[in-house]
Amino acid sequence: MDKGTLVEFKTGSDRRLAVVERPEGKKLWVVIDEREQAHTLHPRDVTYIITGEQFTADKISGFRSAVQPFLDPANLEVAWEFCIEEGQSTTPEDLAALLFSEQSAVCRYAAHCLLSEDKLYFKQRKEGYEPRSVAQVTELKHQIEVEAQRQAQWQAFLARINQALASGSWSWDDSDRVWLDSLDRYATWGEDGKHINQAIELLTALQRPATPESAFELLVALGLWSHHENLFLKRSQIPIQFPDSVTQVAKACLNSFPQDLDNDRRDLTHLKVYTIDDESTQEIDDGLSVEFESDGRERLWIHIADPTRWLSPGDALDLEARRRGTTVYLPTGMIPMFPKELATGPMSLVQGRTCCALSFGVVLSESGEIEDYIVVPSQIQPTYRLTYEDVDEILELGVKAEAELLTLHHWARRRQQWRQSQGSIVIRIPEASIKVSDQEEITIAVLEESSSRQLVAEMMILAGEVAGHYGQTHELALPFRNQAQPELPPEEELQNLPAGPVRDSAIRRCMPRSEVSLTPARHASLGLATYTQVTSPIRRYSDLIAHFQIKAHLRGDPLPFAPEVLQDMLLSTASTAYEATLVERQTNRYWGLEYLRRHQDTLWQALMLRWLREQDGLALILLEDLGLELATRFDRALAPGEQLWLRVSHVDPRRDIIHFQEVASPIAAERAS
Numbered sequence: 001m002d003k004g005t006l007v008e009f010k011t012g013s014d015r016r017l018a019v020v021e022r023p024e025g026k027k028l029w030v031v032i033d034e035r036e037q038a039h040t041l042h043p044r045d046v047t048y049i050i051t052g053e054q055f056t057a058d059k060i061s062g063f064r065s066a067v068q069p070f071l072d073p074a075n076l077e078v079a080w081e082f083c084i085e086e087g088q089s090t091t092p093e094d095l096a097a098l099l100f101s102e103q104s105a106v107c108r109y110a111a112h113c114l115l116s117e118d119k120l121y122f123k124q125r126k127e128g129y130e131p132r133s134v135a136q137v138t139e140l141k142h143q144i145e146v147e148a149q150r151q152a153q154w155q156a157f158l159a160r161i162n163q164a165l166a167s168g169s170w171s172w173d174d175s176d177r178v179w180l181d182s183l184d185r186y187a188t189w190g191e192d193g194k195h196i197n198q199a200i201e202l203l204t205a206l207q208r209p210a211t212p213e214s215a216f217e218l219l220v221a222l223g224l225w226s227h228h229e230n231l232f233l234k235r236s237q238i239p240i241q242f243p244d245s246v247t248q249v250a251k252a253c254l255n256s257f258p259q260d261l262d263n264d265r266r267d268l269t270h271l272k273v274y275t276i277d278d279e280s281t282q283e284i285d286d287g288l289s290v291e292f293e294s295d296g297r298e299r300l301w302i303h304i305a306d307p308t309r310w311l312s313p314g315d316a317l318d319l320e321a322r323r324r325g326t327t328v329y330l331p332t333g334m335i336p337m338f339p340k341e342l343a344t345g346p347m348s349l350v351q352g353r354t355c356c357a358l359s360f361g362v363v364l365s366e367s368g369e370i371e372d373y374i375v376v377p378s379q380i381q382p383t384y385r386l387t388y389e390d391v392d393e394i395l396e397l398g399v400k401a402e403a404e405l406l407t408l409h410h411w412a413r414r415r416q417q418w419r420q421s422q423g424s425i426v427i428r429i430p431e432a433s434i435k436v437s438d439q440e441e442i443t444i445a446v447l448e449e450s451s452s453r454q455l456v457a458e459m460m461i462l463a464g465e466v467a468g469h470y471g472q473t474h475e476l477a478l479p480f481r482n483q484a485q486p487e488l489p490p491e492e493e494l495q496n497l498p499a500g501p502v503r504d505s506a507i508r509r510c511m512p513r514s515e516v517s518l519t520p521a522r523h524a525s526l527g528l529a530t531y532t533q534v535t536s537p538i539r540r541y542s543d544l545i546a547h548f549q550i551k552a553h554l555r556g557d558p559l560p561f562a563p564e565v566l567q568d569m570l571l572s573t574a575s576t577a578y579e580a581t582l583v584e585r586q587t588n589r590y591w592g593l594e595y596l597r598r599h600q601d602t603l604w605q606a607l608m609l610r611w612l613r614e615q616d617g618l619a620l621i622l623l624e625d626l627g628l629e630l631a632t633r634f635d636r637a638l639a640p641g642e643q644l645w646l647r648v649s650h651v652d653p654r655r656d657i658i659h660f661q662e663v664a665s666p667i668a669a670e671r672a673s
Contacts, residue, residue, distance in 0.1 A: 004054035006063070006105070007031060008047045008112075009039070015047075015113075017064065019055045034060035048092075048112050050105045063106065070110035073118065075099050080121035083131040090115075091128050120144070158205060164222050180224065187215035187225075188234045228440060228594065230330070232586040236579055238328055242320065242339050249316045250339035254346070260309055260356070261555065262377035268359060269381040272404050273303060275349050276456050279387050280435070283327065283336065284348040285538045287382050288459055290404040291361070297372075298407055300364065302463040303357040303380050307338065307347040307537050308547050313560040317342075318544075322569065325576030327539030329584060331434040331442070331591045337539050347538050351385040358534070358547055360463045364411055368418030373466045377551060391452035409451060412458035419461070424527030425486070425511070427504045432627035434591050442595045446627040460535040461526060467546060468530030472520045476549055477563040478532050479542045479570055482521035483514040498641035501622055505609040506640075516542065516570050518563055541573050592628050593653035600648045603666060608642045621646075621660075632660045 001007065005020040009031075016039075018031035024040055031039050034057055055063065079098055083090055092112035093103055100107040115122055115129045120140050122129040132140070153175045164170035172180075182198035189196075190212040203210045208218060219225040233240070242250075271289040289301035311317040321337045328335040336343045349355045359378040365371045386394075394402050395409050420426070431447040447453070464481075471478035488494070488510050497503040511525060520530040537544040548560050561569065606621040609629070617633045621644070632646075646660040 001029060001049065002054075004056065006050040006053070006055040006060070007041075008050075008109075009041055009045050010047055017060050019057050019060065032057045034058075034064075047116070048109065050109055053105050063109075066106045067110045067113065070100060070107060071113055073114060076114055076118055076121045080131050080137070083122075084134065089125065089128040089130045090122070095129075158202075161202070161206065161222070168223070170222075183215050183219060184234075187212055187219055188231055226440075228590075230332070230587055230590075232583045232590070233328075233330070236583050237576075238335060238580060238583060239324060240335055246316050246320045247339060250342050253310050253317075253342060257346075258310060261557075262309070262356075262551065264377075265356065266359070266376045266378045268301065268303070268357075268378045269354060271301060271380065273301075273349070273380050273382045273384075274391075274405060274408075275351065275382050275385050276388060276391050276452060277385075278433075282334070282340075282344045282348075283538045284344075284350065284382075284385070286456075286460065286463075286535050287349045287357070287380060288408055288456075289380075290407045297363050298411070300362045300408065300411055300459070300462070302360045302362070302459050302466075302535070303349065303378065304360070304463065304535050304547075305347055305349050305538050306356040306358045306377065306547065306551075307342075307544060308551055309356040310342060310347060313548055321541055321544060322573070323576075325541050325573045326580045328580045330587045331436040332587075337541065343538050349380070349382045351382045354379055354381050358537075358551065360466045360534075362462055362466055364414060366414075367421075368411070368414035368416075370462075370465065370469070373469070375466065375470055375550065375554065377554065388450060388452040388456075391455065392450050395451045395455075408459065409455050412455040415458045415462060416454065419527040422527035423524070425507065425525040427508050427511075427525075429501045429504050429508070429629075430622070430624070430627040432588070432592065434588050434595070436591055442591055442598070444592070444595055444626050444628075446625070448627075461528070461531075463535050464531045464533055465528050467532040467534040467550065468520060468528070470550060471532055471546075472530050474553060476553055477518050477559060477561065477566050478546050478549055479516045479566070480518065480520045481514050481516055481523060481531050481533055483524045483526070484512045485522075485524045486510045486512055501607060502609055502641045505620070505622075509610070516574060518567060518570075540577075542570065542577075545569065545573075589656065590653050592626070592630075593651050593656070593658055595626070596628075596648050596658065597651045597653060600651070602647070603663060604646050604648075606644045606646050606660075608638050608640055608644060610640050611638075630658060630660075632658070634662065 001020045003020055003022065007018060007020060009016055009018065016033055018033040018039060018041075021030045021032050021038070024030050027042060029041050029043070031041055033039065036057055079090065079095055082098065090098070092108050092115060095111035095115060096103045096107035099111065116124075118129075120132070121137060122131055124130075153173075156173070157176050157179055160170050160172065160176065179198045179202050182195055183202060185193035186196040186199035199215055200210045203214055203218065206218070208214045216225070216229070219229070220227050268289070271291060273287040273289050275284050275287045277284060283305075285305040287303040289303065291299040291301060293299055311321075317338065324335075324337045327337045327343075338347060346355075349357065357378045357380050359376050359380065361374045361376070362370060363372040391405065394405055398406065400406075416424075428449050433445045433447050435443050435445075437443075467478070468480060470476070471480065486507075488507060494503055494506060497506055514523065514525075522529055523531040532546050533540065533543050534546045534550070535543065537547045545561065545566065549566075552559050604623045605625060606623050609620045609622055612618045612620050612631055617635055618631055619634055619638060620629060620631055622629050623646075638644075645663050645665045647663050648658065649661040650659040651657065
């Protein structure tokens with residue numbers, strides 16, 4: 001290249017013009033741009049050479065201005081049509097002659113700029129440019145239109161987002177969904193989420209940190225999420241809404257009752273029936289009665305709601321319940337296994353209504369062992385809906401008008417004594433019941449052992465034992481629940497621990513998980529040789545399976561589920577039930593920490609239960625007023641059973657972090673002052 005030759009080179013995406021000044025070594029050239037700045041170029045850095053004229057750096061600006069009027073990309077379509085028709089390629093020189101009827105340096109460089117920037121009509125081939133086919137150009141035009149439409153939607157979406165953030169009011173467009181869904185996934189799953197690029201693009205455009213936490217905050221700011229959005233639930237596979245098809249089936253059941261296959265139900269409507277639950281309970285699935293027989297025996301009746309009256313194995317309601325596996329109970333409300341209008345309506349044992357049930361009638365020996373039992377589909381009419389507090393008061397006062405309830409209490413105590421004689425293991429640790437109102441007010445009640453809860457628990461266990469005996473006797477494929485015998489610490493070691501929660505915590509950590517099998521086996525902690533859960537068929541699918549099987553056998557029908565089918569169903573149900581339990585546990589912990597965050601100035605009395613990692617100072621404590629068990633660190637020696645006073649020093653419910661500071665007891669603090 002001679003001195004004064006005008007060349008084009010690129011710095012990044014910036015197109016630059018410069019004049020050749022001199023060679024530098026064997027291969028390099030020094031060029032001067034219009035700002036009088038020197039650049040050293042290799043020949044491969046040069047993208048175009050303007051030949052035929054000599055230039056100086058001060059003429060570059062004028063040359064660039066002269067080129068500008070010729071840079072109309074629309075001209076390329078005319079040239080493309082000509083080249084397609086002639087079946088030939090083109091060069092900047094040929095294109096200048098075709099478009100501008102001259103080949104001056106200005107026109108040749110303008111043609112080079114048009115061709116090198118073009119992504120639609122031509123593609124470079126060695127020294128020339130080959131026209132794309134008609135099909136290729138058509139497809140590229142379509143892609144450009146789609147991208148232009150996307151950009152228009154993107155800009156409109158950004159405008160709506162900014163308006164929403166500024167004023168708190170907006171109107172979303174259907175096209176916004178792709179960005180909002182991506183934002184949802186990023187906030188829920190973080191970097192593990194799928195298709196999160198749009199979320200990162202949005203956060204960057206809004207000049208917010210491109211992090212999952214920032215995505216969460218943006219969704220809250222837009223009013224699309226609550227500040228307490230349940231990410232545990234969102235990350236699970238638990239369905240929240242029922243499909244329209246299932247809802248329609250539920251409505252059809254309510255409007256036209258399906259045929260009852262058990263048309264010879266035993267009429268037990270003459271019995272006084274108590275349903276005993278927490279005040280907030282909506283799915284009422286068990287009731288209790290006593291029948292005083294003519295021979296002087298007292299037959300205990302445990303009536304269990306009969307949802308199989310309203311569905312059949314394999315129908316839409318059954319398959320949806322199977323998919324869900326269980327009702328999920330969260331502090332903010334429940335996610336039912338059946339549509340709510342059925343679960344809390346005709347499936348439940350509602351006071352004053354004639355209800356269908358599967359009833360277990362049991363006569364006990366004086367020691368509390370099962371002496372005689374019957375299992376029958378029945379009709380009952382619940383007489384009283386009582387809370388646990390109501391029953392505790394009746395039992396405490398010994399109200400003679402409720403002789404049946406007093407009798408149930410008597411036999412419940414006998415049953416507990418009998419199970420203890422069979423090796424049952426009783427663990428009594430206070431449990432927190434956390435409720436969150438629609439206004440996000442949190443209340444925590446401590447569920448402690450009471451006569452009423454013991455009564456209900458013993459009757460439910462009794463029904464489970466009867467169901468287990470029935471299945472074992474008739475060799476039915478049922479979900480038998482069993483538990484291996486635990487290896488407990490030596491008795492003298494347990495006796496050295498304070499009685500109550502500390503000792504029970506030590507026992508609990510040794511308890512193996514219960515399992516479900518088609519083969520009857522001992523349940524160690526209950527002290528029973530056989531046991532099948534049957535008392536919650538509205539909210540536990542394994543219980544519903546047991547009802548299907550037992551009722552079919554009572555009618556003399558083939559069992560709906562063969563053993564190999566039932567085994568697969570139980571594996572699936574166990575998996576979904578475990579996931580639901582995990583979500584319940586995580587959600588309860590979140591709201592427990594949120595409650596403590598709102599009461600950071602409160603002093604809490606705590607009981608040290610046991611060391612988790614003594615070498616790290618990590619202990620498990622029980623906040624006695626709340627029934628919350630939490631792990632925390634101490635920098636001093638502690639003994640299980642030691643009572644402490646703690647104040648929250650730092651808590652972050654979203655990150656599942658809590659730290660306590662040990663403080664002097666209120667009495668000691670008052671004395672010190």
